[in-house]
Every structure is written in structure tokens, then in C-alpha cells.
Amino acid sequence: MKKFKHKHDWEHKETSLKMKYMQCKICKKIYEGSKCPTCDSKESTDSFKGRIVVLNTEKSEIAKKLNIKSKGNFAIKVR
Numbered sequence: 439m440k441k442f443k444h445k446h447d448w449e450h451k452e453t454s455l456k457m458k459y460m461q462c463k464i465c466k467k468i469y470e471g472s473k474c475p476t477c478d479s480k481e482s483t484d485s486f487k488g489r490i491v492v493l494n495t496e497k498s499e500i501a502k503k504l505n506i507k508s509k510g511n512f513a514i515k516v517r
Contacts, residue, residue: 458470458484459484460482460483460484461482461484461485461486461513462476462477462479462481463479463482463483464477464479465479466486466513466514467508467510467512468486468489468510468511468512468513476508476510483517485517486513486515486516486517487514487517488514488515489513490506490512490514491510491512492506492508492512493509494509495508495509
């Protein structure tokens, strides 16, 4: 178990574990917050299957097949 020097270090770690990731139903971007940073949609879900991390949209064959135009974390199937 990791030891923390200060109590606030543990509190920060504890709150970051509780943050919930959402997936945009429009562009499939995985994000934190109330709306998608990519397409500004508020249509989201917390249920998805599979994850893909796109680092280079120009060279990624999977990004081209899934029509992903920006780098980041994306859900493969959004429910």
C-alpha cells in the first residue's frame, strides 16, 4: 500500500478514484465532466464496451475505420 506524506494527499487520491468517466453517444469520446470536449454534446452514458487509445489519427487504421478525427480515449461500442 502506498504511504502518503500528508493527509490531503490521501484525500486527493480518494476523490480522484470516485470520478466517473462518461462516453459521448455521438463521437464515442471518453471524458470527465458534464459535456463532451470534442463535439460539445451532452448525450452521454457510463456504459460502454471496449476502449481504444488513439495517438496519431493520420497513421491509425482503426481510427480511420471508426471515423475518429482527434487523439484521445474512445469507446468502441457505446450502449
